[in-house]
Amino acid sequence: xxxxxxxxxxxxxxxxxxxxxxxxxxxxxxxxxxxxxxxxxxxxxxxxxxxxxxxxxxxxxxxxxxxxxxxxxxxxxxxxxxxxxxxxxxxxxxxxxxxxxxxxxxxxxxxxxxxxxxxxxxxxxxxxxxxxxxxxxxxxxxxx
Numbered sequence: 001x002x003x004x005x006x007x008x009x010x011x012x013x014x015x016x017x018x019x020x021x022x023x024x025x026x027x028x029x030x031x032x033x034x035x036x037x038x039x040x041x042x043x044x045x046x047x048x049x050x051x052x053x054x055x056x057x058x059x060x061x062x063x064x065x066x067x068x069x070x071x072x073x074x075x076x077x078x079x080x081x082x083x084x085x086x087x088x089x090x091x092x093x094x095x096x097x098x099x100x101x102x103x104x105x106x107x108x109x110x111x112x113x114x115x116x117x118x119x120x121x122x123x124x125x126x127x128x129x130x131x132x133x134x135x136x137x138x139x140x141x142x143x144x
Contacts, residue, residue: 003104003139004047007065010097011045011090020086024079025071041073041083041130050136059143062107067091068114068134072127080130087133103142110136 008031015021015029022028027042050064069090071083088111096106114132 002049003063003100003141004049004065006100006104007047007067007097007137007139008045010099011047011067011069013099014090014095015043018086018090020082021090024083024086029069040127041071041077041079043069043071045069047137053141061141061143063139063141065137065139066112066134067137068132070132071130073130074127077128077130084131084133087131090133091135091137097137097139100139103144104139107138107140109138112136 012029012031021043025041025043027037027039029043029045030037031045045067046069047065047067050066053061053063055061069087071087073080091109092111093109095109097109100106112134114134
């Protein structure tokens, strides 16, 4: 079972509970391709499976997911350094995602080099790209 929606929900709950991000990014964390909110800066999260599942013995397998967050602002990007630092501490190797389904659990999370999707950059071209972070999330899942 693909866990993308549950990973996004877990990251959103960590975002809301974070001491810095809600005040630094008042537009919030949005999932999918939505119109931009009135408050700036705002963040977009994208989660996709990364490669094929790695099957192990029995019903268990490991599935990797790529989680990317990009922050967009209006003309002013004064807090870009603080936003970048806060993003990079949102998840670490010992983070356990709490809102996954009962057949999945977190094995490991690692911060990866960030990148920006050209499609998203074109969609949000009227805004200023401010900060980004990308993680590789490895889950162990169970087939039914």
